[in-house]
Amino acid sequence: MTDGTDRPNSPQPGPANASGTGNGNGGYGYPSAPEAGGPGGAAGYGYPQAPAPGGYGYPQSGQPNPYQQDPVQPGPYPPGGYPQGSQDGFPAPEQQPLPGPAFTPAPQPDWQAMAERSDAGRRSKRRLIVISAAVAVCAVAAAGTLWFMNGSDGEDPKPGPVAEGSQSPSPSSSEPAWDDPHTVPGQATLLRDRTGSTNIALGPQAEQGAGTKRGEVRFKDNANSYAQGAGQAVDTTKSFSVSARVYTSAKSGTHMAVSQGDGVSYAFELGHDTVNGKSAWVFRVQSGTDGAEATTSQVASDGLKTASAWAMLTGTYDATTKTIKLYVDGKQAGEVPVAAGIWAAPGAIQLGRARHHDIWAGPWAGAMDNIRVWDSALTAAQVGAVKGGKSEVKPTHSWLIS
Template sequence: MTDGTDRPNSPQPGPASGGYGYPQPGQSNPYQPAPALQPAQQPGQGFGPPPADETFPPPVPDAFGSASTPDWQAMADATEASRRKRKRLTIGIAALAVVLVAGGASWFVLGGPDGKNDPPPAASSGSPSGSGNPSQSPDKTPEDDSPTVPGEPNLLRDRSGKMGIALGPGASLGELAKRTEVRFKGTADSYAQGAEAAVDVTKSFTVSTRAYNVAETGSRMAVSQGDGVSYSFELGFEVVNGKKAWVFRVQTGDKGQAATAQQVVVDTVDTTRQWALLTGTYDAEKKTIALWVDDKQAGQAQVSGIWAGPGPLQLGRARHHGIWSAAWDGPLDHIRIFDQALGQEQITGLKNNKTGKTKPTHSWLI
């Protein structure tokens, strides 16, 4: 085992902000002098050429120019009628705009953009690495599919039991298009803790999670149980004999010594920056532990039993020699606990998010 000290991690810079746009060419000059009024235009009509639907009397022939007087009253009446027509049209457009704006505001208040009244998203048949989300039944409410306990945004909801998992100050939830994941930063305050022990280690069990590991060195545990002098079990990543490996380890003695720990290790697969389904099983009858990566068994080991140390389920850390260590760096989701040791067919179903009749006793973020 390593000494459990955390390695520093470097936060990634955030995305650069975008710039501002610029005015487009071809805009009119608001300070350009207006053309002079034409004789046929009255004050208040505006500047520029007359509207397309407005006509003027034909010019009077020169031969009769001195003998005829323009009908100024008729021209004024026509101009006033055109002005009233344009005014009614303007008022109508303004009223329509008010109605549209009011309707849009009502939609916004009633929950359009914030999603409160949006239709539920379509059920997903799969998510990265072949794990999908359960279908939503017509009788379900949005709270039924919430990853957290209603009114408790930092408490993961148990989809199969009644045990919530509280997020530590350095852990956070990541909302993606079709799923939610819990994210850890590889620091001492980045963890999540259950209300109690989720696994009875004196009996057969299976613990499983989808894991994305960012760390290249150190000991990094995705799931463990115990808060005394030592863990009872831990599942995650570790450098073993100079090689990066997935590991499932159990403690058989109550002192937390390396000599009383038993483990299964696989160092022949990629362990960083890609999703993997990690599953550890314990068969209490055969007294064997096994580690599965995706749906392939990496190996198994004989044990005398597992020490039932005190303390609840942990995400993102493990208890080593009376201190917290092995801080996980990366996201986790699809966390499940079973009260039996799953076999090949069941774990293949687990990888495809189809557990069939085998129901977990606890599950989070599925």
């Protein structure tokens, strides 16, 4: 075995002399016989003596063997040597497991987490039941409150206050500001004609909302608080009727709820005014072109409360008899003849104002709803049915019908 350096030089031993000097007397190449009594005992010819250490042909102690290959050096030994079972200085090969499918134990369910989720689900259901019951109780209480506020005597509550300078709702293009059957879907400032095709657009400071128990439109007694139709709703050359349920806070002055005319003046107007120094409900028409004052005809109520009270106003015109009439809450307040008939002004229908001498006048202060137009002159019985909500005569146009 070598450690990587040159092998040591080990010269061949010289032949024994013929005289057999040394340990034997054999010839060249034969070992000498052992001396009698010498170590190893006597031996005859052909029997070699036990080799002396380091004899010729045998590896010397501590010397390399020239007839044998050095074994392969495995490398540095690990501390403490190789483990038991190694051969020739090499560790024994590791036993490789037989190939086969890997075994993975089936996962066990998290019983604690499942139990907690189940408990959470039960608690959620209990909370939902409690919330639903609370909502139902609140709904019943709210309904009772509304009934109490409305009263059992048939009187309607006052409309809510309207803040000066507030703007009409501005809904998104995809949905209305609230779910309201009185407006065109997606356009909360456009009153829908329920029985015709003439919708009415609210002005900048007119508001439409749920109100008390009916949809209503509210006006603030100024030039920007009005509503205008898409076109003419009444043919004033023929018989017609117009009605509106109104509320006003005004105690004097001219305030018109519904009117129609052209760019110069009105053809008819229905609302409130001061007559003979007293507050009254009025229905007025014009006979002459451009609304000359001398051609005005009107019917006014007498002694009826007008301020801070709801009233159903209905004006009729009979083209056959050329007569106009005014009804307040289903009862006739008066009538007057209109010999020349009513001026055929082609303008659009208006809410909350009227045209006077080429300017807008008579702004409404309050609220209104249940606005209807018929193409006939209703009888007293039919007007009473309208007040009671049982009319069988279909209007040609209607807005904000409860």
